[in-house]
Amino acid sequence: MVLSIPDHFPEITGPTLMIHRQKVDENLQKILAKTRAQQVDFRPHMKTHQHPLVGEWMKAAGVRKITVSSLEMARQHALWGWTDITVAIPVNIRMIQEIKSLSLETNLAILVDHPDVVHILGQELIHVGIWIELDTGSGRTGIPGHEIEKIKTVLKTIDAYPSLSCRGFLWHDGHQYGNHDQESLETTWHQSVQMANKIRKEFGERGLTLALSAGDTPSASRIENISQVDEIRPGNLIYYDLMQWQTGVCDFDQIALCLAAPVIGFYPDRCEIAVQAGAVHLSKEALQLPDGQSIYGVPVRLKPGGWDPLSKPAYVDRISQEHGLIRLPKEEMKNFPIGSLIGILPIHSCLTADIMKHQPHLVI
Amino acid sequence: MVLSIPDHFPEITGPTLMIHRQKVDENLQKILAKTRAQQVDFRPHMKTHQHPLVGEWMKAAGVRKITVSSLEMARQHALWGWTDITVAIPVNIRMIQEIKSLSLETNLAILVDHPDVVHILGQELIHVGIWIELDTGSGRTGIPGHEIEKIKTVLKTIDAYPSLSCRGFLWHDGHQYGNHDQESLETTWHQSVQMANKIRKEFGERGLTLALSAGDTPSASRIENISQVDEIRPGNLIYYDLMQWQTGVCDFDQIALCLAAPVIGFYPDRCEIAVQAGAVHLSKEALQLPDGQSIYGVPVRLKPGGWDPLSKPAYVDRISQEHGLIRLPKEEMKNFPIGSLIGILPIHSCLTADIMKHQPHLVI
Numbered sequence: 001m002v003l004s005i006p007d008h009f010p011e012i013t014g015p016t017l018m019i020h021r022q023k024v025d026e027n028l029q030k031i032l033a034k035t036r037a038q039q040v041d042f043r044p045h046m047k048t049h050q051h052p053l054v055g056e057w058m059k060a061a062g063v064r065k066i067t068v069s070s071l072e073m074a075r076q077h078a079l080w081g082w083t084d085i086t087v088a089i090p091v092n093i094r095m096i097q098e099i100k101s102l103s104l105e106t107n108l109a110i111l112v113d114h115p116d117v118v119h120i121l122g123q124e125l126i127h128v129g130i131w132i133e134l135d136t137g138s139g140r141t142g143i144p145g146h147e148i149e150k151i152k153t154v155l156k157t158i159d160a161y162p163s164l165s166c167r168g169f170l171w172h173d174g175h176q177y178g179n180h181d182q183e184s185l186e187t188t189w190h191q192s193v194q195m196a197n198k199i200r201k202e203f204g205e206r207g208l209t210l211a212l213s214a215g216d217t218p219s220a221s222r223i224e225n226i227s228q229v230d231e232i233r234p235g236n237l238i239y240y241d242l243m244q245w246q247t248g249v250c251d252f253d254q255i256a257l258c259l260a261a262p263v264i265g266f267y268p269d270r271c272e273i274a275v276q277a278g279a280v281h282l283s284k285e286a287l288q289l290p291d292g293q294s295i296y297g298v299p300v301r302l303k304p305g306g307w308d309p310l311s312k313p314a315y316v317d318r319i320s321q322e323h324g325l326i327r328l329p330k331e332e333m334k335n336f337p338i339g340s341l342i343g344i345l346p347i348h349s350c351l352t353a354d355i356m357k358h359q360p361h362l363v364i
Numbered sequence: 365m366v367l368s369i370p371d372h373f374p375e376i377t378g379p380t381l382m383i384h385r386q387k388v389d390e391n392l393q394k395i396l397a398k399t400r401a402q403q404v405d406f407r408p409h410m411k412t413h414q415h416p417l418v419g420e421w422m423k424a425a426g427v428r429k430i431t432v433s434s435l436e437m438a439r440q441h442a443l444w445g446w447t448d449i450t451v452a453i454p455v456n457i458r459m460i461q462e463i464k465s466l467s468l469e470t471n472l473a474i475l476v477d478h479p480d481v482v483h484i485l486g487q488e489l490i491h492v493g494i495w496i497e498l499d500t501g502s503g504r505t506g507i508p509g510h511e512i513e514k515i516k517t518v519l520k521t522i523d524a525y526p527s528l529s530c531r532g533f534l535w536h537d538g539h540q541y542g543n544h545d546q547e548s549l550e551t552t553w554h555q556s557v558q559m560a561n562k563i564r565k566e567f568g569e570r571g572l573t574l575a576l577s578a579g580d581t582p583s584a585s586r587i588e589n590i591s592q593v594d595e596i597r598p599g600n601l602i603y604y605d606l607m608q609w610q611t612g613v614c615d616f617d618q619i620a621l622c623l624a625a626p627v628i629g630f631y632p633d634r635c636e637i638a639v640q641a642g643a644v645h646l647s648k649e650a651l652q653l654p655d656g657q658s659i660y661g662v663p664v665r666l667k668p669g670g671w672d673p674l675s676k677p678a679y680v681d682r683i684s685q686e687h688g689l690i691r692l693p694k695e696e697m698k699n700f701p702i703g704s705l706i707g708i709l710p711i712h713s714c715l716t717a718d719i720m721k722h723q724p725h726l727v728i
Contacts, residue, residue, distance in 0.1 A: 097377075
């Protein structure tokens with residue numbers, strides 16, 4: 001069965017990432033309203049979208065400070081005109097020359113969690129902001145919050161170099177993504193804030209000059225009172241995705257990113273269609289349904305200016321490098337003949353946007 | 365603990381994909397020797413590497429025919445000077461104008477598994493090769509081998525258009541990747557070949573003009589006698605990876621791709637290091653160890669011209685977008701201070717090479 005119905009998007013010929021401007025705007029305005037009301041700086045993490053246009057929308061909304069996750073991404077955003085950039089990953093000292101260049105061209109801040117790194121930065125750089133990364137419980141990077149002596153050593157080392165200016169303490173509650181109810185979310189948020197405040201108090205007067213920076217989308221979206229910190233750095237909330245929807249962090253209608261995929265195979269016997277949408281478009285990120293099935297996206301019906309859910313739940317069941325297989329409700333098969341387009345909401349929008357960043361985009 | 369030891373790769377500052385030329389050459393020569401001895405065409409799948417240099421090595425070794433997995437990749441390879449290209453995915457008819465252009469510029473062949481698509485191609489194109497895709501059991505795309513009437517309809521439709529030239533039957537034994545012992549591998553290979561031959565016989569004299577094209581790395585690597593088919597289209601065997609190694613398809617020493625990753629965090633208490641190597645470098649593809657643990661790569665020690673395994677098994681345990689966490693044997697910790705480089709062998713080289721294709725490469 002091959003397309004003969006009118007098509008809303010004749011300009012789309014291959015897999016194309018659709019950015020829903022109105023949803024992005026709403027997501028952006030919501031977090032801006034919250035942070036402005038509480039006088040907390042909003043320093044969005046650009047790793048989610050990595051798109052110059054989304055960046056321009058942020059600039060137009062008044063955003064001036066950003067977060068990125070690599071020096072490479074800092075360079076890209078400096079080229080796009082951003083001048084206040086925090087690189088929220090322990091600094092890669094092999095790129096010391098690039099750090100030096102970026103620190104001369106922008107208001108750059110970098111992360112450290114080891115005193116030896118501070119010596120190298122202090123000796124090599126002329127001026128750079130430094131955040132001390134705390135591990136508040138995620139066990140990824142950062143100094144564990146209870147290692148007060150190590151934290152003191154790092155701050156003392158930073159303060160010994162006139163070239164280094166300590167901004168304060170920064171953390172990422174990666175374990176927050178595993179908390180699905182409001183109580184657990186609030187508990188994690190408050191534990192991290194208390195840990196950071198306790199550390200700050202260890203430094204007396206000096207401590208009062210040190211800021212607190214927290215970053216994660218569940219906290220930014222679901223903690224009402226965030227005024228205990230000085231800035232937040234969420235990234236995902238600009239697009240959201242199925243992972244955030246599954247854990248109740250966003251509504252289905254807030255998901256602002258969708259892959260438009262051409263239908264290339266039609267298999268009515270098994271109620272499946274094949275699409276050109278595989279691991280190189282969606283990423284290999286999977287989500288587990290309550291019954292244990294792994295899925296790679298949720299299909300939606302594209303319409304002018306947006307998309308609608310299908311009549312019944314349906315999933316991208318299997319993917320390989322370029323192929324995706326979608327099992328459809330029987331009554332939906334007729335709507336997706338070969339040559340038509342189907343929308344796919346991504347499991348993890350950050351990875352889908354990253355992997356698609358050199359491929360076609362359409363703002364709708 | 366920060367780097368003070370001499371470094372073999374001072375030119376590498378960020379995550380860099382290392383291509384081991386000697387291993388690539390050996391993998392290439394091995395399959396060329398096999399296919400030439402048996403007079404089977406070798407039409408490598410370029411989706412694995414997508415690298416112009418690896419393509420040039422193939423050209424130098426005498427390869428003239430290639431496989432790709434999208435029209436976009438066909439265009440890229442046409443620009444790199446390839447003139448005989450099979451696009452091994454059911455054709456995306458939304459790109460009919462691009463198919464027309466490519467078919468005029470190259471010796472192009474495309475895949476169909478539905479008669480209605482054939483009509484569009486027949487009416488729109490001037491000359492193109494057509495393969496009928498068979499589903500030999502993987503349940504992805506293609507016409508199931510037992511649906512003889514549908515296959516007959518498709519061939520009859522192709523033959524009705526002077527612009528279309530049927531090349532024969534093509535399949536991809538995706539289910540071969542789940543076969544870990546020689547007997548199962550051979551069973552799957554022979555079942556598919558027999559199915560294709562049986563179909564070919566249905567067409568009498570016409571059938572003798574139709575070729576058979578099989579494609580997958582386990583079959584190409586482990587089936588000794590492949591002379592029952594006319595061409596093979598493996599891609600992965602140029603690099604191999606941990607997935608192929610785990611199932612016994614290749615030796616550890618044949619893996620020809622390695623991500624060099626800067627060490628950015630050092631955590632002796634938990635015998636872990638953090639590296640700048642996450643889902644945007646390795647992909648999110650995971651492999652399950654016998655104990656159920658999911659891993660995202662295997663660390664190796666880089667040396668001039670290559671890499672060696674570590675003293676004991678170690679794994680990339682966790683990844684996020686840009687971070688990787690590697691648990692090391694205690695005695696290895698001293699070898700990977702902050703600022704040093706560690707190599708990571710990928711789970712699935714096709715996805716790692718794809719995701720790294722716009723990032724730094726080094727041929728060693």
